[in-house]
Amino acid sequence: MADMTEVRLTQVPSLGSLYAQALGRLAQTVMAMRPATALPQVRYVVDGVHADADQLAAYQQLLGEPGTDVLPAGYVHVLAFPVAMAVMARADFPLPLLGMVHLANTVEQRSPGRLGDRLDVRAWAEGLRAHRVGTQVDLVTEVSREGEILWRGVSTYLAKGKKLASAAPGEPGERPEAALPPVTGQWKLRADVGRRYAAVSGDRNPIHLSALTAKLFGFPRAIAHGMYTASRALATVGAPGDEAFRWNVEFGKPVLLPGTVTFGLAPAEGGGHTYAGWDARSGKVYFTGSVIATS
Amino acid sequence: MSKRNGASQSQPSTQSSPTPQTRRAAVVGANRLPFGKAGGTYSSASNLDMLTAALSGLVARYGLAGERLGEVTAGAVLKHSRDFNLTREAVLGASLSAQTPASDVQRACGTSLESTWSVANKIALGQIDSGIAGGTDSTSDAPIVVSDRLRRTLIKLSRAKTVPQRLQLLAGLRPGDLVPVAPDVAEPRTGLSMGEHQALTTRQWGITREAQDEIALASHHNLAAAYDRGFFDDLLTPYRGLTRDESLRADTSADKLTKLKPVFGLKGGDGAKATMTAGNSTPLSDGAATVLLASDEWAAERGLPVLAHVVDAEAAAVDFVRGEDGLLMGGAYAVPRLLHRNGLTLDDFAFLEIHEAFASTVLTTIAAWADEDWSQRKVGLPAIGEIDRSRLNVTGSSLAAGHPFAATGARIVGTLAKLLAEKKATQGEGPVRGLISVCAAGGQAVAMILEA
Numbered sequence: 001m002a003d004m005t006e007v008r009l010t011q012v013p014s015l016g017s018l019y020a021q022a023l024g025r026l027a028q029t030v031m032a033m034r035p036a037t038a039l040p041q042v043r044y045v046v047d048g049v050h051a052d053a054d055q056l057a058a059y060q061q062l063l064g065e066p067g068t069d070v071l072p073a074g075y076v077h078v079l080a081f082p083v084a085m086a087v088m089a090r091a092d093f094p095l096p097l098l099g100m101v102h103l104a105n106t107v108e109q110r111s112p113g114r115l116g117d118r119l120d121v122r123a124w125a126e127g128l129r130a131h132r133v134g135t136q137v138d139l140v141t142e143v144s145r146e147g148e149i150l151w152r153g154v155s156t157y158l159a160k161g162k163k164l165a166s167a168a169p170g171e172p173g174e175r176p177e178a179a180l181p182p183v184t185g186q187w188k189l190r191a192d193v194g195r196r197y198a199a200v201s202g203d204r205n206p207i208h209l210s211a212l213t214a215k216l217f218g219f220p221r222a223i224a225h226g227m228y229t230a231s232r233a234l235a236t237v238g239a240p241g242d243e244a245f246r247w248n249v250e251f252g253k254p255v256l257l258p259g260t261v262t263f264g265l266a267p268a269e270g271g272g273h274t275y276a277g278w279d280a281r282s283g284k285v286y287f288t289g290s291v292i293a294t295s
Numbered sequence: 296m297s298k299r300n301g302a303s304q305s306q307p308s309t310q311s312s313p314t315p316q317t318r319r320a321a322v323v324g325a326n327r328l329p330f331g332k333a334g335g336t337y338s339s340a341s342n343l344d345m346l347t348a349a350l351s352g353l354v355a356r357y358g359l360a361g362e363r364l365g366e367v368t369a370g371a372v373l374k375h376s377r378d379f380n381l382t383r384e385a386v387l388g389a390s391l392s393a394q395t396p397a398s399d400v401q402r403a404c405g406t407s408l409e410s411t412w413s414v415a416n417k418i419a420l421g422q423i424d425s426g427i428a429g430g431t432d433s434t435s436d437a438p439i440v441v442s443d444r445l446r447r448t449l450i451k452l453s454r455a456k457t458v459p460q461r462l463q464l465l466a467g468l469r470p471g472d473l474v475p476v477a478p479d480v481a482e483p484r485t486g487l488s489m490g491e492h493q494a495l496t497t498r499q500w501g502i503t504r505e506a507q508d509e510i511a512l513a514s515h516h517n518l519a520a521a522y523d524r525g526f527f528d529d530l531l532t533p534y535r536g537l538t539r540d541e542s543l544r545a546d547t548s549a550d551k552l553t554k555l556k557p558v559f560g561l562k563g564g565d566g567a568k569a570t571m572t573a574g575n576s577t578p579l580s581d582g583a584a585t586v587l588l589a590s591d592e593w594a595a596e597r598g599l600p601v602l603a604h605v606v607d608a609e610a611a612a613v614d615f616v617r618g619e620d621g622l623l624m625g626g627a628y629a630v631p632r633l634l635h636r637n638g639l640t641l642d643d644f645a646f647l648e649i650h651e652a653f654a655s656t657v658l659t660t661i662a663a664w665a666d667e668d669w670s671q672r673k674v675g676l677p678a679i680g681e682i683d684r685s686r687l688n689v690t691g692s693s694l695a696a697g698h699p700f701a702a703t704g705a706r707i708v709g710t711l712a713k714l715l716a717e718k719k720a721t722q723g724e725g726p727v728r729g730l731i732s733v734c735a736a737g738g739q740a741v742a743m744i745l746e747a
Binding site for chain 2: 061181183184187192262263266267
């Protein structure tokens with residue numbers, strides 16, 4: 001990370017234009033047949049990012065977060081993650097942006113951001129490594145205020161079927177499944193949940209928008225954004241008192257829309273909660289995670 | 296207006312107010328409508344219609360026409376935005392003095408226990424001498440609203456200045472945005488309906504189908520018997536042709552209840568063990584109920600009876616969102632705390648009124664009351680013990696009567712006050728006490744002690 005080149009962007013790029021860029025690159029890559037094999041040694045930087053009051057309100061109302069001027073940790077992800085996406089959309093990024101699967105996400109929030117804060121965002125890719133069925137990579141996003149890091153997110157993505165000789169060996173197999181927590185809720189997700197989260201997050205990945213566009217990428221119907229489910233879980237658990245916490249999620253099967261997610265949470269050792277979402281009929285697990293106080 | 300102002304003119308005071316001496320508010324009487332089934336006899340009646348009818352019946356019974364009361368406080372759970380002044384509008388429609396002030400309150404299914412508590416406290420502090428508490432709810436005339444996107448578009452449309460701006464706004468609407476939105480019975484933070492929540496609690500406490508059906512059967516038989524002996528004659532005003540609660544099945548039997556299929560707790564691996572049916576769960580209902588409260592002096596001056604006094608009340612709430620307790624388990628906290636504060640035990644109560652949101656709510660609540668380990672760990676108080684089931688809901692409760700959300704507390708206060716007065720008349724010396732516990736959405740509950 002030390003010898004990375006800093007690339008300063010004037011503003012947070014729009015995810016829509018990044019997807020369009022990626023679509024274009026998909027064609028180019030096929031033509032060139034010689035994709036890059038190592039991660040670009042660049043760190044993207046956008047200084048002076050501000051939350052938008054209307055977008056914040058829409059996010060809070062959709063996810064069930066308190067309607068205060070505090071930025072929910074999931075909202076900071078929405079605000080900052082496009083900078084990491086811009087790294088993934090680079091022509092020299094070794095994995096195809098479109099079709100990548102979000103495997104897991106960890107956020108460490110040290111102090112809450114607030115509406116009106118001038119936030120600086122840094123993002124880069126690291127940890128290119130083999131996975132059972134492809135190659136995975138971590139996208140790291142750091143959000144700071146006046147030089148102090150408030151929020152650090154690590155988003156782990158998988159490119160299925162993609163084997164890179166340069167990738168480090170991966171972790172062995174899948175972890176054993178933990179026992180599910182007791183049921184505490186049930187989310188009846190309508191067909192438009194993907195479009196609604198897209199509207200507040202800007203993430204208009206076609207797999208979330210409609211059955212038709214999702215079919216193009218091999219899904220029978222539209223699927224919910226993983227971060228929608230994780231952020232709704234965070235809103236349900238609630239941020240610990242002083243807002244310093246680690247919020248983690250691992251994604252399992254995709255949630256097809258419309259659909260019903262059975263939700264449960266349980267107190268975790270050392271304070272905080274673990275949570276999970278699953279299909280009550282089949283027992284398929286959609287996601288598991290935790291919110292743990294860190295101070 | 297021919298209504299007279301019943302109060303004397305007050306003189307400006309030059310002295311600071313004295314420290315108030317508290318007094319117990321008296322329950323003078325009560326009046327409710329027979330409760331209707333959703334989509335039944337009251338399907339064309341609004342909340343305001345029903346509250347006005349119940350209030351008018353109370354005014355007529357106690358000769359309050361033209362009287363200026365200190366306060367009328369009532370509410371509705373499913374409330375139309377047009378009813379922002381529901382209770383004041385009902386006062387203006389009843390024959391009370393038009394100078395009677397009114398306020399609206401809401402605490403989900405505990406609404407009219409809350410309004411009773413509020414009016415009783417004002418009387419206790421000497422701020423008012425008389426007041427009416429009540430509640431009304433219609434599930435047949437529930438407020439249906441437009442979708443968020445349509446509402447926002449309509450608001451922007453009203454501000455748009457040009458035709459192209461308006462057309463652009465309208466073009467942004469999708470067909471789905473035009474579908475009206477009915478009130479959701481699910482808890483906003485969990486997405487589970489009240490029945491699904493209670494199904495989880497029922498399973499957690501190991502409550503059987505038989506125990507639930509037994510509660511339901513007793514509710515119908517007790518309510519029918521109370522009607523038969525004329526108990527409700529001075530507690531009800533017939534309305535729209537209804538003289539008894541529409542959900543009451545006097546002829547129901549254990550056999551009939553056993554045949555009903557479960558309706559809650561069907562999802563997931565334990566679905567086959569589901570126990571909650573339409574027979575042991577409260578039906579959606581329409582109706583209104585009111586209670587007349589006053590100081591003893593105010594009642595005596597008018598030659599009105601005092602059925603009972605309000606002794607104390609306690610509200611509680613549980614963290615059902617994070618699964619620490621069942622949604623409807625607030626009564627398991629409110630009642631022990633209330634008894635502890637008043638130095639009373641369950642034996643001190645001649646009557647127990649536990650709102651039957653579901654038969655299993657009654658059973659899980661009394662199971663928690665008797666559980667020493669649970670009480671110590673959760674409430675931090677000793678268990679209050681086993682209840683005497685012969686004192687429980689002796690004239691039936693919500694399973695048989697129905698449950699218009701905001702009306703249930705006032706129904707119970709009126710019923711219990713009359714039961715206490717009856718018992719006091721035969722018992723003579725010594726206080727006769729009754730206990731109320733009403734669970735409410737949002738993990739809440741309200742408990743109250745009445746004494747004759």
